[in-house]
Amino acid sequence: MTSLDRRGPLVLAVAVIGISFAAPLIRLSAAAPLAIATWRLGLSMVIIALALAVTGGWRQWQRLTVRELGVALAAGVALAIHFWSWNASLRYTSVAASVVLVNIQPVLVAALSGPWLGESLERRQWVGVGIALVGALVVALADAGGAAGGISLDSGALYGDGLALLGGVMAALYYLAGRRLRQKLDLWPYVGLVYGACFVTLVAFAFAAGIPLTPQPPRELAIFAALAAGPMLVGHTGMNWALKHMPAYVVNLTVLGEPVGATLLALVLPWIREVPTFSTLAGGVLVLVGVLVTARRTSAARGEWAPS
Helix, strand or coil: CCHHHHHHHHHHHHHHHHHHCHHHHHHHCCCCHHHHHHHHHHHHHHHHHHHHHHHCHHHHHHHCCHHHHHHHHHHHHHHHHHHHHHHHHCCCCCHHHHHHHHCCHHHHHHHHHHHHHCCCCCHHHHHHHHHHHHHHHHHHHHHHCCCECCECHHHCHHHHHHHHHHHHHHHHHHHHHHHHHCCCCCHHHHHHHHHHHHHHHHHHHHHHHCCCCCCCCHHHHHHHHHHHHHHHHHHHHHHHHHHHHCCHHHHHHHCCHHHHHHHHHHHHCCCCCCCCCHHHHHHHHHHHHHHHHHHHHHHHHCCCCCCC
16 A cells, blocks of 8 residues: 555545534634635635745646636635535524535536536436435425424525535535646645635625625634634645545545534534434435445446445
8 A cells, every 4th residue: 555545545534524623613603604704715825825835836827728727716616605605504404404415515526527527427326316315305304394403494494405505516516626627736726726716706705795704703713713724724625635646536425424523513512512303314314325326336437446
C-alpha cells in the first residue's frame, strides 16, 4: 500500500468528522442563514489567501481556459446556493431530516454523470435512485405527519425538507465541477477560486436580501470560526483534496457519514437534544441504502473498487 493509499481514507475520515459538526453548529446560531454562510466562507478565505500567497498557487489560474474558468465560477455559485438553502433548512426541519436529504447528492451525481460526463446509468443504478427517492419521500411524509424532531408541519418542516433537497442538488453540481477542475489545479488554487466565487456570491445575495452581515456578537463569531475551521477547511477542503487522488464516487460516498455523525451530535449535545423520529430514521436508512446501491453499481461498471 502506497503512502497515498494510506492517506486517502484517513483524510476522508477526518473530513467526515469535520462536516458532521456543521448542522449542530448552524442550529446553535441565531444569525440569518446567509450571514452564517458568508462569515463561514469569509473566515475560510483568510487562511486560503495566506496559503496562496505563500505557495504562489494562484499562478495556476493562468492555465484555465475561459470555459474552465466559467465552470469554476459556476461551481462557486452552486456552493453558495447549497450553503444558503441548507443553512435555511435547519430553521424549519430536524437535523436528522436535513442532513439525510442534503446527502442524497451521490445519487444525483450518478444521475447527472450520464448527460454531463457520458457515463450512462444501468438499470440497477436506477433502482438505487428509486430507493433513495422513496427514502426522501418517507422523511418528507414524516414531517407532513406532524413531527420531525419536535418540529411540526405548521413551522414549515416540508419547506425545510425542500431546502435541504435543493442543497443536495447544488452540492452535486459543485462536486461534478470539482471532479474535472481538480485534475488541472492543485488544492489551494482550486478552493481559492471556487470558495472565492462562493464568498462573493453570498455577499451579493446578502446585500440583495438586505441581510446585515455586521456587527455580530462574540458568540456568533465563535460559531462562524468553528464552522470555518471544522466543516469548511477540514471537511470540504479535505474532500476537495481527495477528488484529485481518489475516484469521485468514493469521495461522494464519504458524505454518508455526515447524517450519522450530525444526528448523533444533535442527540447528545445538551443544548440541542434533538431526538429523531422513527419515520425519519427509517427514511434515512432507505436514502443511504439507495445511495450505496447507486454508487456500488457505478463503480462496479467501471471495474473499480466497490463497497461490499
